[in-house]
Ligand code: SF4
């Protein structure tokens with residue numbers, strides 16, 4: 001099996017791909033293969049990881065042209081094309097090197113973010129958008145002695161969005177993020193919607209207004225890649241659609 005890895009450092013004229021031959025073992029993940037690459041081929045390979053358990057969100061990268069978590073993607077699942085995902089295509093995944101999935105694993109940095117080195121991207125834009133939506137609860141009443149109780153149904157609805165681990169896989173998979181550098185992106189909008197539906201939030205309607213701008217809710221074209229690649233099954237496209245319906249209703253009732 002071959003691991004084909006994108007290599008780049010600042011000042012390089014153009015990126016190159018290194019090829020490393022390895023023997024996959026049962027349960028081996030792409031992250032394990034990258035460690036082997038470092039140990040046996042070139043220890044200067046740069047990539048991010050921390051928890052190794054699909055929790056910290058740092059190891060998202062383009063694996064066989066799909067944004068995925070390296071720590072959660074098993075090599076055998078790629079060979080057997082298990083959980084096959086067909087994305088709505090966009091230049092960042094169409095224009096890379098060819099791939100033979102039976103014999104190769106292609107690993108590249110997450111699209112739509114500048115590459116710092118090899119598989120490490122600068123996530124500043126992603127987190128700037130996240131901060132733009134002010135991702136903190138602004139409750140309507142003073143803090144109670146114990147806790148604020150919520151209806152189980154409301155908790156269930158919220159959980160879909162609070163499961164986000166900020167891996168930016170959706171950001172890398174979204175064709176709109178590639179073409180419109182101002183677009184807030186799926187994760188930030190899903191987070192904003194999460195505060196709109198939170199019954200403890202003080203000014204829920206103003207949450208909707210925060211992204212009632214050309215590069216907010218209205219920039220999405222519902223290509224659906226965000227939901228397909230999300231390792232936590234967060235549905236940003238659903239949040240965006242529901243927010244638009246609410247905004248349209250509010251505008252009509254004015
Ligand atoms: S919505 Fe999903 S894909 Fe996007 S940042 Fe959150 S966990 Fe990652």
Ligand code: FES
Pocket residue numbers: 048049050051052053054055056057058059060069070071072
């Ligand atoms: S290393 Fe934390 S999500 Fe992969």
